[in-house]
Amino acid sequence: MGSTVWFAPFEDGADEGTVCRRTREVFAAAGLGAVVPEGAITAVKTHFGERGNDSFVSPACxxxxxxxxxxxxGRxxxxxxxTLYRGQRHNAVDHFNLAVEHGFGPEAMGCPLIFLDGLRGNLHVERxxxxxxxxxxxxxxxxxxxPAAIIVSHFTGHVLSGIGGAIKNVAMGLASRxxxxxxxxxxxxxxxxxxCIACGTCAQWCPEDAIMVGQxxxxxxxxxxxxxECVSVCPVGAIDFDWNAPAATFNEKMAEYAYGILGDKRDHVGFVTFLHRVTRHCNCMGTKxxxxxxxxxxxASTDPVAIDQAAVDLINGAAGRDLLEEVWPGAQYTAQFAHGEAIGLGSRRYALERV
Incomplete structure (x- = not known):
């Protein structure tokens, strides 16, 4: 038996008011309020964007x-x-300041902002x-x-996994460093x-000082x-992965991490995913x-596999081809779905209900 994914379409270039209205309508249609126990602290997980990036889900939404x-x-x-890499989100202090800069401060959002892995990303529990x-x-x-969470994702391409949606938002976004x-x-x-033009950009962004630049x-x-990160920031495309071996493994690891992170709270987690300003790179890039x-x-859905599968189907369906494979050839993004379904993270089969 498949899952249900609710879809609230809007026109290309829709204004923020329309996107916010459709967000409220799809949240209600999917009944996501039911995943929140009365009085429960509820995590709203999103992505604040790297400095210089402007395609993240808007604070208003x-x-x-x-x-x-x-x-x-809920509360x-x-x-x-x-994050692993250097940038404005490498520790909780700078990350908080960037969140405020991008409009996600506590006063603007009407709720606290909490970094779940401590000051430097070292606070974790092995599950x-x-x-x-x-x-x-x-x-x-x-x-x-x-006890409960709503995962708010901006669907994008991704240099390693091919795509970034709900599964990646949980697997990477709720893992410790x-x-x-x-x-x-x-x-x-x-x-x-x-x-290579020896500009040094890759070395500046490398979190492990693993890159030396000579000629x-x-x-x-x-x-x-x-x-x-070096692949993402290289201005001339001189760095790339050998996609033959690691791509499927990386995607399968993400599915396993999402499965473990959600754990016994799976009945109290909802997902909202925006197919809006979909870009080749994820919001970790400090570019527009x-x-x-x-x-x-x-x-909107309660199934992370189904909502990501629906996102892919809608994007590729609108393009009339596998656009996401074209964006990152060889990334084997479907491994997220196949392995996720096999381990019980969710279902690739779904019914799409338009709102």
Whole structure:
């Protein structure tokens, strides 16, 4: 038996008021208020965007979700975790200041803002899963204390996984730094020296100081953690992954992390995903990315696999081809869904209900 995904379409370039209204309508249609126990602290997990990025879900739309949690008699708080790479989200202090800068401050949102993995991303709880790739998952520590959550995702492409949606938002966004590192530990990028202009941008962004720049950049394989930031920031495309081996493994690890992180609170988690300003790169990039497809609408479900599958189907259906495979060839993004379904994270089969 499949899951249900609700879809509230809107026109390409719809104004913020329309997107907010459709968000409220799809939240209600999906009955996401029912996942919130009365009086329960409820995490609203979103992504505040890196400095210089402007394609994240708008604060006004996230505030709609906060208000709906309050309407359901929950006690909402915005939550996030620290990143692996250098930038404005590497620790809780700078991340908080960036969130405020981007409009997500507590006064604007009407709820507290909490970093679940501590000051520097080191607070975590090991949760056993005993799956193909992971025996345990390193969950952001304070997420284990929160009884309910609404996962607000901006669907995008992604340099490693091909796509970033609800599964990635949970798997990476609610893992501690150790958990993020373990998920990234398989693949390694390679520099094409003939194309490299030795600008040093990759070295500036590398979280492990694994890149040295002479006549061309060189990656120390012993220090590289495979996070992919160098691939994302290279201005001339001189760094890339060997997609033959690690891509499916990375996506399967993310499915296992999402499964372990959600754990026994799966009946108290809802998902809202925006097919709005869909870009090639995720919101971790400090740039203003161009859209790869028209704006389509906003989705809601209680199944992370189904909502991501529906997002892919809608985007590719509108394009009339596998657009997401074209954006990141060889990333094997469907491994998230296939493995997620196999381990019980959710279902690829779904009924789409238009709102």
């Amino acid at each position: 996230v505030r709609v979700v906060v208000e709906e949690v309050k309407r359901a008699c 909402p708080c915005l939550v996030e975790t620290s 056993p899963v005993n799956l193909r790739h992971c025996e345990t998952v390193a969950v952001a520590g304070d997420f284990t204390l929160i 150790a958990g993020k590192l373990r998920q990234h530990s398989q693949g390694r990028p390679e520099v094409q020296a003939a194309d 061309a950049a060189h990656i120390d394989e012993g220090r590289c953690i495979g996070c992919g 990315g161009e859209k790869v497809c028209p704006d389509l609408g906003v989705l």
